[in-house]
Amino acid sequence: MNNSVPPKISIITCFLNVEQYLEEMIESVLQQEYENWELLLIDDGSTDNSTSIAKKYVSRYPGKIIYREHNGHSNRGASASRNVGIDMATGEFIAFLDADDVWLPDLLSCLLTLMQAHSVALVCEASEYWYDWSNTERQNVIIPVGTEQDRYYAPPQLMLNLYPLGKGAAPCPCGMLVKKESVKNTEGLTSLCGNV
Secondary structure (H helix, E strand, C coil): CCCCCCCCEEEEEEECCCCCCHHHHHHHHHCCCCCCEEEEEEECCCCCCHHHHHHHHHHHCCCCEEEEECHHHCCCCHHHHHHHHHHHCCCCEEEECCCCCCCCCCHHHHHHHHHHHHCCCEEECCEEECCCCCCCCCCCEEECECCCCCCCCCHHHHHHHHCCCCCCECCCHHHEEEEHHHHHCCCCCHHHHCCC
């Protein structure tokens, strides 16, 4: 019988004035089948009700949902905010979730299973764009990463296949799971999301 604790996943969400989406995003994390996670909410200087929504969830789920803001409640941008989250992360793996996106309940378990099955440092999934919430005449669409799906690519070959884009989308941070040590070895997200 294997009683080992499954690895922790640190979920990083930076947010700025997203009060209409934040609660639904947090609820999608709470509904994950995979349970060993922490949600790091990085406030990038919100001036709407986002800050109080985030703090409400922190008080309901102490130690599981954690809030941080920049000095003086300033706005520093997505890369700086994600790097704060990376520094705070206590998990072996990192996942990014934008404040206006949601996950299906099996996302974390699927990504971790894929990563462990192939012994890789990063996996990514396609994104589904839900148009029918606001326009019932428009169909939802799944936009896969711009490569052949369900295939392993070494980083140099992946870059050659992805850029320039033509067959799909670049990997979305909200569909990625990455080993924390890999992100730390590249000095945060400057190589993934721009300079701070």
